[in-house]
Amino acid sequence: MITIHFIANNDPAAQGSALVKSKTGKSLMQAAHAAGVDGIAADCGGSLTCATCHVMVREPWASQLPPANADELGMLDFTALPRQPGSRLACQIQLTSALDGLTVDLPASQY
Numbered sequence: 832m833i834t835i836h837f838i839a840n841n842d843p844a845a846q847g848s849a850l851v852k853s854k855t856g857k858s859l860m861q862a863a864h865a866a867g868v869d870g871i872a873a874d875c876g877g878s879l880t881c882a883t884c885h886v887m888v889r890e891p892w893a894s895q896l897p898p899a900n901a902d903e904l905g906m907l908d909f910t911a912l913p914r915q916p917g918s919r920l921a922c923q924i925q926l927t928s929a930l931d932g933l934t935v936d937l938p939a940s941q942y
């Protein structure tokens with residue numbers, strides 16, 4: 832199990848923020864949905880066609896992730912909040928034990 836911090840409005844105490852325990856081997860989006868985290872719509876269910884699972888990954892984890900592929904980079908042009916440093920699509924982040932403590936910021940809206 833790893834721990835993931837979802838932070839809303841740059842404030843861990845803000846409504847929508849969550850501290851989640853998750854098994855590895857699933858996507859960040861799946862972990863968020865399983866835990867009922869607000870702020871990740873994921874309308875396409877992880878098929879990389881909606882860009883409503885946008886998160887901003889904080890360091891040091893952002894630099895540990897495999898780079899986004901061309902399809903993810905293309906979808907990041909369609910997020911509601913323009914691309915930020917650390918912007919990724921949660922459905923494309925596979926959780927591993929190395930990501931224990933992963934911290935991501937949630938956009939105010941996915942639409």
Ligand code: FES
Pocket residue numbers: 860872873874875876877878879880881882883884906920921922923
């Ligand atoms: S869930 Fe649709 S692009 Fe990630």
